[in-house]
Amino acid sequence: MNYQEVIEKIEHLPHLHEKNDLSYIRKILHKLNNPQDKVKTIHVTGTNGKGSTSYYLSNLLQKAGQKTGLFVSPYIMKFNERIQVNGQDISNQELVTGFKQVSNAIRDIRRQDPGFNLVTFEFEVALAFWFFAYKKCDYAVIEVGIGGEHDKTNVIVPEVSVITTIGLDHEKIIGPTIQDIAHEKSGIIKKNKPLVLGNIPSNVRDILLSKARLEHSSVYELGKQFKVQSREKIYYHDSDYYEFNLRPLVESYDIAVSLKAFSLLGFRLPKIAVEQAINQTQIPGRYQILNETPLIIADGAHNIQAVSNLLTFVRKHTSGQLHFLIGMMKDKDLQEVFALFKPNERIILTRIDYPRAAEKKDFPLNIQEKSEYISDYRQAFETAKEELNADDTLVITGSFYLVGAVLNYLEGN
Secondary structure, eight states: OOHHHHHHHHHTSOSOOSSOSSHHHHHHHHHTTOGGGSSEEEEEEOSSSHHHHHHHHHHHHHHTTOOEEEEOSSOSSOGGGGEEETTEEOOHHHHHHHHHHHHHHHHHHHTTOTTOOOOHHHHHHHHHHHHHHHTTOSEEEEEOSSSSTTSTTOOOOOSEEEEEEOOSOSHHHHOSSHHHHHHHHGGGOOTTOOEEEEEOOHHHHHHHHHHHHHTTOOEEEBTTTBEEEESSSEEEESSSEEEEOOOOHHHHHHHHHHHHHHHHTTOOOOHHHHHHHHHTOOOTTSSEEEETTTEEEEOOOOSHHHHHHHHHHHHHHOOSOEEEEEOOBTTSOHHHHHTTSOTTSEEEEEEOSOTTBOOGGGSOHHHHHHSEEEEEHHHHHHHHHHTOOTTOEEEEESOHHHHHHHHHHHTTO
16 A cells, blocks of 8 residues: 555544443554553643644753654644654654554454444544554653543543533534533543643633542642733743743743643753753744735634734734635534624635535625625635735634645645
């Protein structure tokens, strides 16, 4: 088999089982000799910020001399980004090898259980854990897919659990209320293992603290045991004090959470090494600058909380006209998201060729009326870019799928 065949086979697996539990992933991991237990892990969930936090943690661990795996989703430009070791994507050949390992394990299980199969995300999780054990990683930072308790990554006993934020997203799967979402995300809290909390709304904080008490998990909260400020720089302090290059406010929360989680692992690094690890971290599809003049930014914000944070940042730190190229999934809270935009902000709507991608008719009627719709995202990007003045800003946002498509287009892929 070649790389492309492997990707097509993984992505064409079913996406749901009849029952939403962890029995399938546990069965395949057992057949693979439980690779998830052979590497120390940090488990990261949250409505927003879990990807950024995972990247920061990975870089800190590498700076400490640890061979570090990283599992994140979704990928931005290429599938291989989802599984990394020491900042390097899994190679095409390693992906083929891992696919064969997991496929052989499925074949062996089917001898006793002919109907056994994995959904796409389970296959990816099993492949990642196999790869981290195969590469003899010291640590692996594991980003949750959706939720927590029922997420297919929730088969580990991590050294530290991290919950970055709680907000509304994926309500049809883990909602509908923010309290339901908090209960689901609290499922990664493990017995006698520390928990780091980021910017958690007060109306769900007690849900997480109650679960932590039940599990005898010590809790470290942003704003209490550790603090961060964002002015001309980012300032972090608990028992240590660090200064970092300015990033958006929400990124300062992710930096703070990753630093606290890292400190709980017992590593000690010189101040300059910590600051370098954070400042040098580049997070794909997060406030990613594609052009300086005029300013073009790509950010995969795809829910109310993330879009609100993005708008606050670009309005504060840019001048000139704001232009937005937006493509979203039709199952998102489109009405609420577009209510965040101001009348003088120019919006071009687009879509990628993906079943969940919103078409023109899916967007709120008032947004359809005031916005231009160009179905081909490449044409939409070129149109948006052509109309920029030197001091204007174009923001490509609404989904990681759109961001990834535009980035690949710019790379000629």
